[in-house]
Amino acid sequence: xxxxxxxxxxxxxxxxxxxxxxxxxxxxxxxxxxxxxxxxxxxxxxxxxxxxxxxxxxxxxxxxxxxxxxxxxx
Amino acid sequence: xxxxxxxxxxxxxxxxxxxxxxxxxxxxxxxxxxxxxxxxxxxxxxxxxxxxxxxxxxxxxxxxxxxxxxxxxxxxxxxxxxxxxxxxxxxxxxxxxxxxxxxxxxxxxxxxxxxxxxxxxxxxxxxxxxxxxxxxxxxxxxxxxxxxxxxxxxxxxxxxxxxxxxxxxxxxxxxxxxxxxxxxxxxxxxxxxxxxxxxxxxxxxxxxxxxxxxxxxxxxxxxxxxxxxxxxxxxxxxxxxxxxxxxxxxxxxxxxxxxxxxxxxxxxxxxxxxxxxxxxxxxxxxxxxxxxxxxxxxxxxxxxxxxxxxxxxxxxxxxxxxxxxxxxxxxxxxxxxxxxxxxxxxxxxxxxxxxxxxxxxxxxxxxxxxxxxxxxxxxxxxxxxxxxxxxxxxxxxxxxxxxxxxxxxxxxxxxxxxxxxxxxxxxxxxxxxxxxxxxxxxxxxxxxxxxx
Numbered sequence: 380x381x382x383x384x385x386x387x388x389x390x391x392x393x394x395x396x397x398x399x400x401x402x403x404x405x406x407x408x409x410x411x412x413x414x415x416x417x418x419x420x421x422x423x424x425x426x427x428x429x430x431x432x433x434x435x436x437x438x439x440x441x442x443x444x445x446x447x448x449x450x451x452x453x
Numbered sequence: 454x455x456x457x458x459x460x461x462x463x464x465x466x467x468x469x470x471x472x473x474x475x476x477x478x479x480x481x482x483x484x485x486x487x488x489x490x491x492x493x494x495x496x497x498x499x500x501x502x503x504x505x506x507x508x509x510x511x512x513x514x515x516x517x518x519x520x521x522x523x524x525x526x527x528x529x530x531x532x533x534x535x536x537x538x539x540x541x542x543x544x545x546x547x548x549x550x551x552x553x554x555x556x557x558x559x560x561x562x563x564x565x566x567x568x569x570x571x572x573x574x575x576x577x578x579x580x581x582x583x584x585x586x587x588x589x590x591x592x593x594x595x596x597x598x599x600x601x602x603x604x605x606x607x608x609x610x611x612x613x614x615x616x617x618x619x620x621x622x623x624x625x626x627x628x629x630x631x632x633x634x635x636x637x638x639x640x641x642x643x644x645x646x647x648x649x650x651x652x653x654x655x656x657x658x659x660x661x662x663x664x665x666x667x668x669x670x671x672x673x674x675x676x677x678x679x680x681x682x683x684x685x686x687x688x689x690x691x692x693x694x695x696x697x698x699x700x701x702x703x704x705x706x707x708x709x710x711x712x713x714x715x716x717x718x719x720x721x722x723x724x725x726x727x728x729x730x731x732x733x734x735x736x737x738x739x740x741x742x743x744x745x746x747x748x749x750x751x752x753x754x755x756x757x758x759x760x761x762x763x764x765x766x767x768x769x770x771x772x773x774x775x776x777x778x779x780x781x782x783x784x785x786x787x788x789x790x791x792x793x794x795x796x797x798x799x800x801x802x803x804x805x806x807x808x809x810x811x812x813x814x815x816x817x818x819x820x821x822x823x824x825x826x827x828x829x830x831x832x833x834x835x836x837x838x839x840x841x842x843x844x845x846x847x848x849x850x851x852x853x854x855x856x857x858x859x860x861x862x863x864x865x866x867x868x869x870x871x872x873x874x875x876x877x878x879x880x881x882x883x884x885x886x887x888x889x890x891x892x893x894x895x896x897x898x899x900x901x902x903x904x905x
Contacts, residue, residue: 387579388572388606396601423563424782429585429887431788445583449563451781451820452574452605452631452649453774 380404380440382411387447390417402438409434411444423449462528464489466676466713467501467509474531480507486529488678491519493715495723496743497683498523501675504623504632510645511623514680515744516766517725543841551834558828559628562821564783569631569817570620574649575605577748577776582657584780584789585887586753589657590699591689592739592746595753595885599662603652608664609633616640629817635668644672647681650770653748654685659692660699667702670709677713679723684709686726686745694733739880742767742873751876751892752885754779754789758892759799763874763902765860771816773802777823784823792893800902807860808853812836854905861903871900 385397394415402411408425412418412434424447425432438444462470467488474484483503490498498519501509513519542548559565568576581587582600589597601607609619615636623632623645633646647655647668655661655670674681688705691697697704711719721732726745730738739746744767751758756775764772775798779789787794809819814832822829833844844852864873880892 385583388568388576391606396606424580424780426583429583430790431782431786447580447583448568449781449783450568450572450576450580451564451777451783451817452569452577453770453776453816 380406380438382406382438382441383443384411384415385443385445386415387445388450389448390421390446404440406438407434408432408436408438408444411438412446417446421448422446459528464492465528467678468676470529471503471507471509474529475507478531478533481533481535482507483532483534484509484529485532486678487519487522487527488676489713489715490678490723491523492528493720493723494520494523495679495712495720495725496520496728497680497687497712497723497725499674499678499680501678504645505621505625508645509678510675512675512678512680514682515769517680519678542839544838547838548835551831551838555828555831555835556628558821558825558831559818562824562828564781564820565629565817569629572605572609573619573631573633573646575603575608575647575652577649578604578652579606580780581749581776584753585885586750586780586789587653587657588739588746588748588750588885590660591658591686591693591737592750592885593737595750595887597657597662599657602662603656603664603667605649608635608646608652611664612636612646617642617646619646621646627815629815631817635671637665637668643668644675647671650748651681651685654682655688655705656685658685658689658748659705661702661705662700663702666706669706673706673709673713677709679709679712682747683725683745684712684722686739687722687729690726690730690735690738691722691733693737694729694735696733737879738877740768741876742869744768749776750885752880752890753888755792755892755894756787756789756795756798758876758880759795759894759899759902760803762876762894762899763799764803765857765864772806773799774806774816774819775799775802777802777820781820783820790888790890792898795894796898796902800905803857803902804850804853804905806853807856808849811852811856857903871896874899874902 426445486501496517499512499514500518502511504510582596585595612619617634617636619633621632622630637643655667692699712723727740727743746768747770749757756779760773761768777783778787787798884891
């Protein structure tokens with residue numbers, strides 16, 4: 380299945396900003412992170428289609444997943 | 454201390470004023486000043502503070518405080534600490550110990566120790582956009598298509614490429630260092646690193662995706678002494694009124710120049726989004742108590758809507774920054790799209806913020822103290838050892854409540870009622886994409902925020 384993966388802030392370093400990637404159907408957020416070699420403890424906020432999600436969340440074809448390290452500002 | 458009359462300073466913008474002050478008093482000074490907007494007593498007028506480079510780039514932006522200074526006919530306060538000694542704590546040993554724990558706490562928290570120093574406040578742009586809560590085109594849409602051109606990641610990269618600075622302290626002694634220096638395309642200083650709120654207000658909210666234009670507007674606002682949030686919101690209202698097209702950066706820049714010159718149009722715009730909307734007959738004025746909302750849509754982040762509605766100064770994000778818990782998962786997590794837990798969240802944040810604000814600490818320390826109990830305790834220990842007090846965490850909460858109560862009493866005496874603790878009606882009736890949500894918190898619930 381095709382998943383749009385977005386990376387932000389320090390997670391982009393040595394990787395990419397936004398790519399459409401192919402994953403086996405039923406893949407979870409955790410499995411996607413592992414394929415990207417991103418340690419789970421470096422990710423603090425996960426969005427799937429603009430809503431907060433957790434590591435166990437299962438993805439569906441054409442989903443957008445966004446990963447953020449801990450950030451704040453305002 | 455000397456008080457002097459100097460009519461030669463009349464209608465000088467902030468940057469020219471500070472150059473003149475440096476010429477008269479040397480460059481070891483710090484200044485607190487108003488630009489032309491404050492002299493004209495505009496309600497969007499700010500008070501400028503010089504930064505480490507003695508530039509008038511840091512502002513008490515909100516609430517129209519520049520107009521108050523203007524009404525007292527105070528143009529500039531010049532400070533020179535030559536020959537002065539540092540104040541010493543009542544208990545120097547305890548203070549030193551508490552300070553070490555406090556500083557370590559700021560350095561080890563990923564927000565205050567990594568994200569903010571590397572990218573500045575504009576790091577928020579992508580995440581708020583991703584959450585569908587980044588107001589574009591005068592709060593018409595919850596995400597902006599030009600987002601990658603104005604994000605904190607793009608801004609930091611551009612600053613470094615042009616010989617500016619992406620990690621910089623806005624005042625002496627800061628350990629977070631979320632400020633920066635923004636140079637123009639020729640490598641010359643244009644303005645300090647535009648903040649998240651400014652990039653949104655003059656950017657997405659006006660349909661503008663060009664960082665150089667946004668930085669120019671940041672400079673003009675600082676120079677005339679204007680609140681960037683209010684001015685961005687005002688220009689978006691003016692665009693909705695048809696005074697300029699959304700996305701037209703040149704027209705937006707010209708509108709700010711009208712404010713600086715004090716033309717009749719400029720005086721309308723300089724009095725903010727509420728006044729501008731009334732004058733031009735625009736219903737969609739994103740204001741509470743006459744003050745424009747900042748860069749978070751209260752429909753997609755319900756908790757911040759509670760703060761906008763009930764804060765004593767009008768739509769203000771800092772008074773109870775629900776974004777931390779609704780979006781950033783700092784201090785726990787409350788789903789931004791649901792109503793559950795938002796009243797309590799906003800209330801607790803407003804009480805804590807009133808207390809932190811009265812210490813004079815930067816509010817960004819809240820990211821570390823909300824997550825790390827030992828850092829919160831270190832803040833209390835700092836106050837106690839410096840002033841010889843014996844405050845506890847409960848006393849700090851009581852202090853916050855007392856401050857809010859005093860502010861509410863002031864507002865009540867000035868004629869404010871529960872009817873003013875509301876969002877504009879269209880936030881309850883018009884939904885915002887991509888989540889297609891309206892503001893769902895009932896009036897009776899809003900009336901419970903200050904009932905503890």
